[in-house]
Amino acid sequence: MAGSQRVYKQRIKSTQSLKKMFRAQELIAASRIGKARDRTAAASPYSRAITRAVSAVATHSSTPHPLTSERSDTNRVAVLVVASDRGMAGAYSASILREAERLIDQLRTEGKEVVLYASGRRAISYYQFRGRELAGSWSYGSDAPNDDVAGEIAETLLGSFLAPVSDGGVSELHIVHTQFVNMVTQRPRVVRMLPLEVVEGVAPTGKHDVLPLYEFEPSPEAVLDALLPRYVRSRIFACLLEAAASELAARQRAMHTATDNAEDLIRNYTRLANQARQADITQEISEIVSGADALAAS
Amino acid sequence: MAELNVDLVAADRKIWSGEAQMVSAPAADGEIGVLAGHSPLLSVLREGAVRIKATTGAPVEVQITGGFISVDSNMVTVVVDSVEAPASTR
Numbered sequence: 001m002a003g004s005q006r007v008y009k010q011r012i013k014s015t016q017s018l019k020k021m022f023r024a025q026e027l028i029a030a031s032r033i034g035k036a037r038d039r040t041a042a043a044s045p046y047s048r049a050i051t052r053a054v055s056a057v058a059t060h061s062s063t064p065h066p067l068t069s070e071r072s073d074t075n076r077v078a079v080l081v082v083a084s085d086r087g088m089a090g091a092y093s094a095s096i097l098r099e100a101e102r103l104i105d106q107l108r109t110e111g112k113e114v115v116l117y118a119s120g121r122r123a124i125s126y127y128q129f130r131g132r133e134l135a136g137s138w139s140y141g142s143d144a145p146n147d148d149v150a151g152e153i154a155e156t157l158l159g160s161f162l163a164p165v166s167d168g169g170v171s172e173l174h175i176v177h178t179q180f181v182n183m184v185t186q187r188p189r190v191v192r193m194l195p196l197e198v199v200e201g202v203a204p205t206g207k208h209d210v211l212p213l214y215e216f217e218p219s220p221e222a223v224l225d226a227l228l229p230r231y232v233r234s235r236i237f238a239c240l241l242e243a244a245a246s247e248l249a250a251r252q253r254a255m256h257t258a259t260d261n262a263e264d265l266i267r268n269y270t271r272l273a274n275q276a277r278q279a280d281i282t283q284e285i286s287e288i289v290s291g292a293d294a295l296a297a298s
Numbered sequence: 299m300a301e302l303n304v305d306l307v308a309a310d311r312k313i314w315s316g317e318a319q320m321v322s323a324p325a326a327d328g329e330i331g332v333l334a335g336h337s338p339l340l341s342v343l344r345e346g347a348v349r350i351k352a353t354t355g356a357p358v359e360v361q362i363t364g365g366f367i368s369v370d371s372n373m374v375t376v377v378v379d380s381v382e383a384p385a386s387t388r
């Protein structure tokens with residue numbers, strides 16, 4: 001009987017140390033969310049400037065650009081899945097992968113061949129385990145992406161979009177990432193990045209309703225040529241940043257739930273341990289009493 | 299004299315922002331200098347140095363690897379890919 005008391009004590013102890021870990025993870029995630037949001041804010045002047053410039057060029061020159069025109073010479077499409085590097089974030093990676101599978105199925109039924117790119121170790125190991133081929137993968141510390149990684153991803157993806165069919169060119173690029181709605185809600189979202197649908201919807205911000213007549217140097221085409229890859233890169237960077245904020249928010253919530261759960265378990269085990277102790281005491285007393293009775297009777 | 303409102307931004311942060319008398323940048327066809335009242339311009343930048351003569355404080359000079367500049371009614375936005383030398387002000 002004393003054995004069960006010991007077992008409960010052990011369980012309580014191990015659950016307590018788990019709880020400490022969950023609590024620490026929760027606090028870490030909470031402190032990093034602030035940073036992730038700061039980073040998003042810091043990147044926004046760049047993306048605003050670039051969006052403005054792109055819409056300025058687009059309104060002035062109607063020259064088609066390879067990045068904005070549809071390709072019909074191949075049915076291969078690229079899908080970039082943005083997941084996390086580490087787990088402990090509840091359903092974050094699972095829901096991203098589910099959304100990706102849905103998109104892939106949909107593209108397949110449209111008769112397209114899917115080329116997969118993955119970022120984040122969770123996505124990479126998911127596809128590797130299933131023996132799917134990845135055309136490219138990045139794991140970079142998904143909770144704090146930097147601009148270099150976005151550049152690398154953009155370069156690879158633009159490269160394959162502009163490549164001829166024989167070199168594995170693709171006709172579309174979809175990105176599956178998580179949209180940060182608020183601290184409680186993060187939604188998996190599919191964005192079709194390429195070909196670019198410039199640029200309606202990104203109305204010039206602020207007081208300038210009519211874009212001025214720009215002088216382009218050296219030429220509108222050259223400016224557009226230089227701008228669009230940067231635009232794509234900044235969009236990809238924005239996706240990564242949003243995914244990072246979502247990951248951290250999901251992790252914080254998951255770890256909070258885990259902490260609560262650990263507390264519940266500890267409470268239950270404490271009750272059971274108390275019960276076991278009481279049973280032990282009762283038994284000891286009844287043994288003594290019955291022993292005394294037996295002595296008195298003899 | 300009118301002044302320029304300058305924003306110097308990199309992909310992940312704002313490097314410098316404030317009022318300036320003159321901005322010079324390495325445009326595609328050669329160095330350009332922008333003073334107040336410049337006509338709207340959108341130009342690609344090469345590798346080189348961007349110099350900002352601030353109205354107050356020390357002039358700012360940063361080495362860039364590329365980017366673009368947009369000028370529009372005394373609003374100057376210099377967008378750079380990466381900054382090589384640390385900016386002299388935050």
